[in-house]
Amino acid sequence: MHGRSYNTFTYQCLACTIEAMDFSHHPNARPGPLIVDAGSEHVAAIQQIYAHYVQNSICTMEEVAPTVAEMHRRHDALRREGLPWLVALDGTDVLGYAYAGRYRSRVGYAGTLETSIYLGNKHQGRGLGQALLRALIEACAQFGARQMVAVIVDDEGTVGSVRLHQRFGFQHAGLFCAVGSKFGRDVDTILMQRSLVAP
Numbered sequence: 179m180h181g182r183s184y185n186t187f188t189y190q191c192l193a194c195t196i197e198a199m200d201f202s203h204h205p206n207a208r209p210g211p212l213i214v215d216a217g218s219e220h221v222a223a224i225q226q227i228y229a230h231y232v233q234n235s236i237c238t239m240e241e242v243a244p245t246v247a248e249m250h251r252r253h254d255a256l257r258r259e260g261l262p263w264l265v266a267l268d269g270t271d272v273l274g275y276a277y278a279g280r281y282r283s284r285v286g287y288a289g290t291l292e293t294s295i296y297l298g299n300k301h302q303g304r305g306l307g308q309a310l311l312r313a314l315i316e317a318c319a320q321f322g323a324r325q326m327v328a329v330i331v332d333d334e335g336t337v338g339s340v341r342l343h344q345r346f347g348f349q350h351a352g353l354f355c356a357v358g359s360k361f362g363r364d365v366d367t368i369l370m371q372r373s374l375v376a377p
């Protein structure tokens with residue numbers, strides 16, 4: 179097993195709305211994915227997951243899917259800095275991933291990290307995003323970050339992302355209007371923020 183293992187989680191039964199992450203008492207629960215640090219062996223699957231959203235949605239503002247080689251470069255760059263890049267695994271299958279990159283490169287922003295989270299298309303809506311974001315927050319705190327931010331395109335397809343971040347304590351911090359453009363339309367971005375510093 180590569181790197182740290184954050185936890186084992188159990189999928190949430192679709193009919194069940196309980197909030198706890200441990201559903202082992204639930205009759206329909208089944209063993210869930212393992213959340214671990216992403217290794218280079220996961221990068222090809224990560225590229226495939228991401229390429230789908232680049233080509234078919236505005237949840238990312240890239241227009242041309244990065245190659246596997248470019249994805250390796252991004253992964254290596256983050257890991258060299260000790261920043262977290264996690265995958266959710268079912269056996270050896272990558273179901274989704276999340277990472278935290280620098281919010282800005284200038285040194286004064288070093289304590290602030292920005293989330294990215296993408297699930298394989300058919301793994302959405304089953305609580306997997308929660309498992310990944312929970313582990314990512316833990317990893318960012320271990321890294322020593324003080325603040326986490328999420329920059330989310332304002333679109334009906336990203337309602338789940340906003341809701342997911344809210345669930346984990348991210349609060350609306352603003353809205354940038356028409357700062358992006360994709361598929362011939364202007365794109366607004368929602369800014370969300372979560373402190374990792376105890377009040």
Ligand SMILES: CC(C)(COP(=O)(O)OP(=O)(O)OC[C@H]1O[C@@H](n2cnc3c(N)ncnc32)[C@H](O)[C@@H]1OP(=O)(O)O)[C@@H](O)C(=O)NCCC(=O)NCCS
Pocket residue numbers: 231237238294295296297298301302303304305306307308309329330331335336337338339341342345
């Ligand atoms: C965004 C994403 C990571 C969320 O993960 P997920 O496992 O699908 O989400 P969950 O099942 O954990 O649901 C999170 C919450 O959002 C809600 N939600 C999910 N999709 C929703 C939708 N279309 N409309 C309204 N609420 C939605 C869920 O009900 C849940 O709310 P709750 O906390 O009140 O129960 C995942 O859907 C995804 O990869 N989406 C495509 C890529 C993307 O948009 N990435 C984010 C870029 S900023």
